Amino acid sequence: MTSNIGWEYYRTFLAVLAEGSLSGAARALGITQPTVGRHISALEASFKQALFTRSQTGLLPTEAALAIRGHAELMRSTAAALERMATGFEGGVTGTVRVSASEVIGVEVLPPMLAQLRQVHPQLKIELVPTNRVQDLLQREADIAVRMMPPKQDLLVARRAGEVELGLYAHLDYLQQHGMPVTPADLTRHALIGFDEETPFLRAAKAKLPVWTREAFSFRIDSDVGQLALIRAGCGIGVCQSALARRDARLLRVLPEHFAYKLDTWVTMHEDLRGSPRYKVTFDALVLCLQAHTEPVPES
Incomplete structure (x- = not known):
């Protein structure tokens, strides 16, 4: 060759x-x-x-x-x-930053923050990659990543932003038609929304709620955003971030005493980027945004 x-x-x-x-x-x-x-x-x-x-x-x-x-x-x-x-180390906040985040975080949580960031720094360009695949920061698939697990590579800078709470939720219209489950066994009589392919989260959910299996799902879709859309449309009961559900009074928590799951949230980037103004500004803005998103809500 x-x-x-x-x-x-x-x-x-x-x-x-x-x-x-x-x-x-x-x-x-x-x-x-x-x-x-x-x-x-x-x-x-x-x-x-x-x-x-x-x-x-x-x-x-x-x-x-x-x-x-x-x-x-x-x-x-x-x-x-x-x-x-x-162009990463030019004076001022200018140039492109590639940000990777999970589908739901990338679509539902980050856009308002990114809009504000651009208002303050109009020369900043953002490449947003909503994906549940872990992007390799050492191979520069992304510059900054929001991850639901602590990074393992030594060359990465990481900041924990809090815990994302997950629960079972359904639309009010669905529950008015089909009733509210009282016990986990009641879920077998309901339309459930979940993944088509086996995932680490699905295995963890089954450990907490044995009825939560692929075979039990009436709607199967390998997309967190797709599952959220099905819940909002009143298709059935599915897993949703509690912080997102609180935005819509028509989304009600189902069996909270039987299913609650928390995911650590981290913002990470390669340590070589710490000296760049645009990466530092974006990193700090992501941390603040996710800290607000994951902040516990006091019980009333």
Whole structure:
């Protein structure tokens, strides 16, 4: 394999994977189709392997292409991180910060804070990544991450922001129609909302509430935001963050004495970013936002 293949060739390779054709990759990258063809040919010559085969639906990746895909995606993440780092230590709060958070936190909690942050620092740009997959900060998949677990890597700066309480909730309309469960056994007569695939949280929930199994779910969706939407629509009983449920008086707690679950919330970033104004400002704003979100509410 030759060693003079530049990053732009792998960027072209990823574009062909995504678009399924040379012409589509050319449009996506803003280059000519012959240039795309030359890049792919150079990669194939370097690897001494065909990377794509033609079909009626477009270009299909070979096993060789699938084998190098992950490495190329890592190169893309690293290139993006280098670009962000290049402007990370300029004077003032300016440039791009990539923030990763769970789906619910990213969609339901962070946007108001990010709007205020941009009002104070209009030159700041935020890339928000709502995902339940843990982004690798050491590989620069994100600059700052909100996680529901303490970080394990030594090179990360972390601040605990509190505990997110989870409970079972249902919409008032659903409970008026089907009644309020009194015991965990009553849940077997209700429409339950949960995950399709087994998750660590589902296993932990089953330990607290044995009836909470995949087979018992009337609605299965591998998205926290999707589950929240189903609860709000009155589809059934599901798990919801208590802080979010308190925003809507029509969402009522179900069996609080039988099911309560708390998740530690952490804000983390690579220690190399501490000297950058934009990363520090964003990190501190995230901590304050999540501390307010997780602050216990006194019982009335």
